[in-house]
Amino acid sequence: MRRPILVAALALTLTACSSPASREAMTPQLLAIDKHHPYSLRVQTNGGSETGGLDSTNIADADLKAAIENAVIRNRVFKSVIQGGGGDYELNVQVISLRRPMIGVTLDVELEMGWSLVRSSDRTVLMRKSVQSTGQAGIGDAIAFVTRLQLAVEMAARNNIAEGLKAISKLKL
């Protein structure tokens, strides 16, 4: 009687549902920022996708946007972040590719995002940059594969946001 329950439990563990990358975990902490720009910023994200129940961990556009906005505010990269229309500058971040392993113990994730910064008043493109980052999680971070994968994706996103914002802070606006 006990064996079928154990078998089912083990099977469920192997196929546990994935969770999306969380906005909090994707937000980098304090960054070495060159310049604090005294302007307002509007952030747009695209190319991401929701995480289905039996899917691998993905990065949702809304979560990526929130993580970037939080990092901008936390590190004072811009004076303020505007929602909706307006803003002195427009930051567009596009998820290009997210490479995740399907099996493994130590999981390595590769993420590429395209970053562009546009001045709203005259639509001048001030920066276009492809940022590639990696994230890694091992068995010491989590036993369950899906959790390890989520941690690795979040690390890759965090590193990507950190590099993108550092590049923006170096610009003369």
Next chain:
Amino acid sequence: MTKLLKLAAVVGLISTLLSGCAVNRATGSVDPSANLSSIKTMYVKKLADDDNTYALIADKLRTKGVAVTTGTDVAPGSVDAVVTYVDKWMWDITMYMLELTVTIRDPKTDFPLATGNSFHTSLTRLSPKEMVNEVVDNIYKGAK
């Protein structure tokens, strides 16, 4: 030992059944600073171990009014954009394309101007041509 093998088989079967559901995803996006309609020439950079996907992508882009060349070398300086792609294949009775990502890049900076991705698991698998059509159409849906 036999019991252990039976147990492993049952676990494997249940796991397969539980994870056999269809997952479908199709996205396409263009960076707001890019203008795809101004791109008239493209170079599809063929992956070394690819037999046909690059040709399907080139053919599909030609239907969008773009003059397309292909090759494995560095893109010629005269093209407006370089197209890169990643195709992931899986086996389930037969081989099928699980995921395709196509990216249109600035040839000078490698900046991704636009990208599209399609992901279909075995039960809702598409042919390589259908995958390419879906991805490229989704990219152009978001174009100016």
